[in-house]
Amino acid sequence: MDLPWGDPRSNKFATSIGLITSNGPHGHDIMACEWTHHLSYRPGLIAVSLGPTKATVENIRTLKEFGINLCATDQTILASVAGGYSGRDYDKINALKDLGFQFYQADTIDVLMVRGASLSVECKLFKEVKFGDHVMLIGEVSEAIHDSEKESLIYNNGKYWSLQEIDKPHKDTRQNIRDILKKHSKHSQQ
Numbered sequence: 001m002d003l004p005w006g007d008p009r010s011n012k013f014a015t016s017i018g019l020i021t022s023n024g025p026h027g028h029d030i031m032a033c034e035w036t037h038h039l040s041y042r043p044g045l046i047a048v049s050l051g052p053t054k055a056t057v058e059n060i061r062t063l064k065e066f067g068i069n070l071c072a073t074d075q076t077i078l079a080s081v082a083g084g085y086s087g088r089d090y091d092k093i094n095a096l097k098d099l100g101f102q103f104y105q106a107d108t109i110d111v112l113m114v115r116g117a118s119l120s121v122e123c124k125l126f127k128e129v130k131f132g133d134h135v136m137l138i139g140e141v142s143e144a145i146h147d148s149e150k151e152s153l154i155y156n157n158g159k160y161w162s163l164q165e166i167d168k169p170h171k172d173t174r175q176n177i178r179d180i181l182k183k184h185s186k187h188s189q190q
Ligand SMILES: Cc1cc2nc3c(=O)[nH]c(=O)nc-3n(C[C@H](O)[C@H](O)[C@H](O)COP(=O)(O)O)c2cc1C
Pocket: 017, 029, 030, 031, 032, 033, 034, 035, 036, 049, 050, 051, 053, 054, 055, 056, 057, 079, 080, 082, 083, 084, 085, 086, 087, 088, 155
């Protein structure tokens, strides 16, 4: 069965928003990508799932490198512009500069990065995997800088949110969990 865009079941996922920066036939571009996932620690691999018609996909296929900038809570305008217009039709980078946002040249790739993101990762294209109606572009991390003052913006149910910490189970509850798990262990107790 399908799980379409906007379906209340699809809307249950909560994600961060990757601002994917690229360069290529469409010039410097930026798009919003809720489907941005950390896949591996060693080496650092991050996947982005993109609709195949996005200008960003053509850019990444050409240059074989891209930036992933996790949108911070004070960057909702960035997410809406990057996600609401295509680089086929608009120079979003210069529009965003006019809106007061700043970009800087990446160290290891020929792509612009977003100033003030919670995490900025430079990636070389590691693999492209086609599935369903999206393509997964996996990037190998070549540089990563985080800003400890910034929190990542959260996306859920088509809206922007900020994180709120919830207490882990109380230590008595955790002890009770350990006792119960011990009772159900699949290995004999020595
Ligand atoms: C919050 C948000 C999240 C989005 N997430 C994705 C995504 O995960 N994958 C995708 O293909 N498009 C996603 N989009 C839509 C693209 O960002 C949008 O189509 C954009 O215009 C593509 O830009 P480009 O054509 O310049 O590459 C999202 C849009 C918004 C507003």
